[in-house]
Amino acid sequence: MTATPALEAVSPKETHGEIPARTGAPLLAVEGLRTWFHTFSGTVKAVDGVSFALRPGEIMGLVGESGGGKSVVGFSILGLIDPPGRIEDGRILFEGRNLAGLSEAELRQIRGRDIAMVFQDPMTSLNPLHTVGRQMDEMLQLHTGLDAAARRARCIEMLESVGISRAADRLSAYPHQFSGGMRQRVVIAIAMLARPKLVIADEPTTALDVTIQAQILKLMRRQIRDNGTAMILVTHDLAVVSEMADHITVLYCGKVVERGPTDDVIRRPAHPYTRGLIDSIPDPAHRQPRLKQIPGAVPDIRKLPKGCSFKDRCFRAEALCGERVPELVVQGDRAHACHFPLTEGDSR
Numbered sequence: 122m123t124a125t126p127a128l129e130a131v132s133p134k135e136t137h138g139e140i141p142a143r144t145g146a147p148l149l150a151v152e153g154l155r156t157w158f159h160t161f162s163g164t165v166k167a168v169d170g171v172s173f174a175l176r177p178g179e180i181m182g183l184v185g186e187s188g189g190g191k192s193v194v195g196f197s198i199l200g201l202i203d204p205p206g207r208i209e210d211g212r213i214l215f216e217g218r219n220l221a222g223l224s225e226a227e228l229r230q231i232r233g234r235d236i237a238m239v240f241q242d243p244m245t246s247l248n249p250l251h252t253v254g255r256q257m258d259e260m261l262q263l264h265t266g267l268d269a270a271a272r273r274a275r276c277i278e279m280l281e282s283v284g285i286s287r288a289a290d291r292l293s294a295y296p297h298q299f300s301g302g303m304r305q306r307v308v309i310a311i312a313m314l315a316r317p318k319l320v321i322a323d324e325p326t327t328a329l330d331v332t333i334q335a336q337i338l339k340l341m342r343r344q345i346r347d348n349g350t351a352m353i354l355v356t357h358d359l360a361v362v363s364e365m366a367d368h369i370t371v372l373y374c375g376k377v378v379e380r381g382p383t384d385d386v387i388r389r390p391a392h393p394y395t396r397g398l399i400d401s402i403p404d405p406a407h408r409q410p411r412l413k414q415i416p417g418a419v420p421d422i423r424k425l426p427k428g429c430s431f432k433d434r435c436f437r438a439e440a441l442c443g444e445r446v447p448e449l450v451v452q453g454d455r456a457h458a459c460h461f462p463l464t465e466g467d468s469r
C-alpha cells in the first residue's frame with residue numbers, strides 16, 4: 122500500500138456528515154455474480170458469487186488486494202467483459218432492470234448517461250486526438266436534448282465546478298495540454314456531465330501525486346454528494362475508503378469476505394483479512410507504513426486451496442478452515458465469511 126494524505130486532508134465532519142439512511146429500494150443490487158475467464162491455463166473464477174446493494178446517493182468502497190476481483194466487478198456492471206471472460210451467473214439489477222441480460226446497444230445507452238466511469242489512467246477515457254470541449258459536447262449530444270449554446274454553457278459550468286480556471290478557453294485544449302491531476306478533473310467533469318445515477322471509480326487517484334490525490338478525492342465526493350449520485354469506489358487503499366465511503370465490501374479471491382457500514386467495519390472487523398488490511402493502513406501521523414503487513418501472498422486463483430482461500434495467511438486458521446469454504450453470514454447490515462470471526466474483544 123502506498124501512503125495517502127487522504128486521512129489528514131479530508132476532515133471526518135465533511136466525510137460522514139451526510140450519510141444517507143439505508144432505506145428505500147436499492148439503485149443497484151448485485152446478486153450472486155459470477156464472472157469467469159476461460160483461459161488456456163484454466164478457469165479464472167475472478168468473481169465468484171458476489172452480492173451487495175447500493176442505494177441512491179451512497180458511496181460504497183470495494184476493497185482488497187490486487188487480484189481480488191474488484192475491477193472485474195466494475196467491468197461486469199458496465200457490461201465490459203470481453204471473451205474469454207463471461208458472466209456465468211447472477212443478476213445485476215439497476216433500478217430493477219437486469220443489466221446482465223441487456224444487449225450491447227442497450228448497455229451503450231446506459232453507460233455515460235445512467236452509469237459513468239472514472240479509471241485510474243485518465244487517458245483510458247480521453248481521446249488524445251480531440252479537444253476536451255468536443256469530447257464533452259459529444260457526451261451531451263448523446264445523452265441530452267440540449268441545444269449547442271446550452272451544451273457549451275453546461276461544459277463550462279462543469280469544468281469550473283471541478284476547479285479548472287479559464288474554462289471557456291480550456292474547451293479548445295487537447296488532453297496532453299493538461300497535467301495528470303487536471304486531466305483526472307476533466308474525466309470527472311465528463312463523467313458527471315449527464316448527471317449519472319451511479320459512478321464507478323476504479324483507483325481514480327492511484328496514479329496521481331499524493332498531494333493531488335486528496336484534492337481529487339474531495340472534489341469527487343463533492344460532485345457525488347451535490348448531484349445525489351451513488352458511487353462504487355474501487356481501491357486497494359482502505360485509508361481512502363475509510364474517508365470516503367458509507368459502506369465497505371471486502372473482496373478476497375473473487376468472494377465477499379466482509380461487508381458493512383464503514384465506521385463499524387473499521388472499528389470492529391469480523392474477518393481476519395479485513396483486520397490485516399486495517400493494520401496495514403499507513404499511519405498518517407508519521408507518514409509511515411505500519412509494520413504489520415498481512416503475511417504471505419494472494420494465492421493463484423486457478424489453484425485455490427481447499428476450504429477458505431485465506432487460511433494459509435490467517436492467524437486464526439484451524440482444521441475446519443482447510444475443509445469447508447465459509448458461507449457468508451449476514452447479521453443486520455453486517456456480513457462476514459469466516460468460520461472463526463473476530464469478536465469485540467479480539468478487535469483491539
Ligand SMILES: Nc1ncnc2c1ncn2[C@@H]1O[C@H](COP(=O)(O)OP(=O)(O)OP(=O)(O)O)[C@@H](O)[C@H]1O
Pocket residue numbers: 158160165167185186187188189190191192193194205206357422
Ligand atoms: N482478461 C482476463 N483474462 C484472464 N484473467 C483475467 C482477465 N481480467 C482479469 N483477470 C483475472 O481476474 C482476477 C481479478 O482481477 P481484477 O483486476 O478484478 O482484480 P483487482 O482486485 O481489481 O486487482 P487490481 O487492483 O490489481 O486491478 C485476477 O486473477 C486477474 O488475473
